Amino acid sequence: MxxxxxxxxxxxxxxxxxxxxxxxxxxxxxxxxxxxxxxxxxxxxxxxxxxxxxxxxxxxxxxxxxxxxxxxxxxxxxxxxxxxxxxxxxxxxxxxxxxxxxxxxxxxxxxxxxxxxxxxxxxxxxxxxxxxxxxxxxxxxxxxxxxxxxxxxxxxxxxxxxxxxxxxxxxxxxxxxxxxxxxxxxxxxxxxxxxxxxxxxxxxxxxxxxxxxxxxxxxPVNRAPDDRPSMTVAGAQGSMDPIDPGSMAMPEGVFENHLEVTHDVTAATQEQGRQLELIVWPEDSTAYDPRLDPYRGEALTDAAQQAGAPILVGTQTPVGEEHRYNHSVLWTADGETPYVYAKRHPVPFGEFVPARDFFRMITDKVDLVGRDMLPGTEVGVMDLQELGLGEGRVGVLICFEIAYDTLTIDTVREGAELVVVQSNNALFGDSHEAVQQLAEAKVLAVVTGRSVVHVSTVGHSAIFGPEGRRLDFVDHWEQGAVIAEVPLRTGITPAVAxxxxxxxxxxxxxxxxxxxxxxxxxxxxxxxxxxxxxxxxxxxxxxxxxxxxxxxx
Structure with missing residues (x-):
């Protein structure tokens, strides 16, 4: 027994x-x-x-x-x-x-x-x-x-x-x-x-x-692409006045602030004899969709011509009376927009309100989200060589998407050699949201073995290498730019696999x-x-x- x-x-x-x-x-x-x-x-x-x-x-x-x-x-x-x-x-x-x-x-x-x-x-x-x-x-x-x-x-x-x-x-x-x-x-x-x-x-x-x-x-060993181990990338943090929490409207001058930073970083790099290959603006940095606004469109075209590099901007695009897309738009020196990424993972109650009629009975705050954001369907990877704009495959994420490891991983699996994150942390004032999101960017840079260029309207903005080393940084509520020779990688880490x-x-x-x-x-x-x-x-x-x-x- x-x-x-x-x-x-x-x-x-x-x-x-x-x-x-x-x-x-x-x-x-x-x-x-x-x-x-x-x-x-x-x-x-x-x-x-x-x-x-x-x-x-x-x-x-x-x-x-x-x-x-x-x-x-x-x-x-x-x-x-x-x-x-x-x-x-x-x-x-x-x-x-x-x-x-x-x-x-x-x-x-x-x-x-x-x-x-x-x-x-x-x-x-x-x-x-x-x-x-x-x-x-x-x-x-x-x-x-x-x-x-x-x-x-x-x-x-x-x-x-x-x-x-x-x-x-x-x-x-x-x-x-x-x-x-x-x-x-x-x-x-x-x-x-x-x-x-x-x-x-x-x-x-x-x-x-x-x-x-x-x-x-x-x-893990993570090799660089042949003959092009890095890409010269700049991220513009134009900054702005704090957003009114009552209306949540973007302050005037946000577009002009980012345009000013772009001109400054272009002049600085040209004085140093460096050639920019990509300029990244944050989420919501144009205030209005520049594809629908001739003034903004012409200004972006001029800025891209001066820099000799395309500019990736963030904008909101209305769809009918009740919906919108959160778009990342690549703007070229020819005034063309050959690549557009739509945010795939809108945040519930922040960017769309599920069961709106039900939750309106609990709080009228749901109406702060006037238009529900529609999700994009395609993974954000733009191949600059395929677009005739240089070399490099750039993964694109918008704001909270960097917190979802599955989104970052499938971006890398689709061939991204580096990842850019466009964010508008101005929505959260002086809270700790911005620094928490920056930590997420660093962690997922290491997990995926990819450099991450994280750019915000008001900060924090930073560039992290594939091993998590910080290459450049701009603090909260400061105006400036992050710029670096950003390492490119093509290998897949076990975590991504x-x-x-x-x-x-x-x-x-x-x-x-x-x-x-x-x-x-x-x-x-x-x-x-x-x-x-x-x-x-x-x-x-x-x-x-x-x-x-x-x-x-």
């Missing part, structure tokens, strides 16, 4: 402590992101979330998870208050927090039933990836703002990005958090293992060693592990009474306090 292994005992977290862990964990997660950049707090934040859900019943675990989500997402997305107002901003924070509740309850099931072994560590970490992937795509295309990998812009863990992608980095951070959980609970005597509190040293040491090991992870299947595979591990924990034999148990006495003392009371299936025989 096969002998049954004893259940692993873990002391339940009292509900006041659980709520405190949840709220504190959310705050630490916030501090891991720009502008604070304390990335090392992200595993600690996830560890506190796990400790917070190890409660006697589901309700405190639910509340602890909700506290974590609110403490993180509400301040992280404060930029939405500038654009949409207080109620939509808070609603966004609450909706995002519900995903953390889902994760917390799933993770609790695994940790309670399986115990805190290696198997539960893998499953719980994979569940974090599964829920983050769901949040990034559902509903209405999702919102990956606050995805774990974006906290790692200045972390050695980013070296893993081109190998395992955003999902893989999230898995590693979650696993580090679980190692902290295992170690801390052993040290505190809440987890019964051999060697007493000394057993907790090993998980903590492993977590530190894992981070140190990533410092020497090389970037794996694409969304990395996230799907990890998520499948998490969900199958959760089902196994739910339906399989119990291997762990929560004790109701904290271990404050000696190791052998009170064992009968502990066994009497087992939650959910006390004897499991």
């Amino acid at each position: 096969k002998r049954r292994q004893p259940l692993e005992e873990v002391t339940a977290t009292p509900w006041p402590v659980a709520l405190l862990c949840g709220a504190a964990g959310g705050v630490l997660a916030l501090l891991a992101f720009p502008p604070y950049d304390l990335w090392m707090l992200m595993p600690v934040a996830l560890a506190l979330l796990s400790i917070g859900v190890l409660t006697r019943s589901f309700l405190p675990a639910l509340l602890s998870s909700l506290a974590w989500g609110l403490a993180f997402f509400v301040p992280l997305t404060e930029w939405a208050n500038t654009y949409a107002g207080t109620m939509p901003w808070l609603a966004l924070g609450v909706v995002q927090s519900l995903y953390i509740v889902l994760y917390g309850l799933l993770a609790r099931t695994v940790m309670v039933r399986r115990g805190l072994g290696a198997g539960s560590l893998v499953v719980v970490s994979a569940l974090w990836v599964a829920v983050e992937t769901l949040r990034s795509h559902v509903p209405w295309g999702g919102l990956p703002w606050g995805a774990t990998g974006f906290a790692l812009a200045d972390s050695p863990l980013l070296n893993l990005g081109p190998w395992i992608g955003m999902a893989g980095m999230a898995l590693v951070v979650a696993a580090l958090g679980q190692l902290l959980v295992h170690g801390v609970l052993c040290v505190l005597g809440r987890r019964r293992r051999g060697l007493g509190g000394l057993a907790g040293v090993w998980p903590l040491a492993m977590a530190v060693a894992a981070v140190l090991a990533t410092m020497v992870v090389p970037h 794996g694409g969304i299947w990395i996230a799907i595979g990890i998520s499948a591990v998490g969900l199958l592990g959760w089902l196994g924990a739910l339906t399989g034999p119990r291997r762990g148990v929560l004790r109701h009474v904290p271990a404050v006495a000696g190791r052998g003392e009170g064992s009968s009371r502990a066994r009497a306090g087992v939650q959910d299936g006390r004897s499991s025989r």
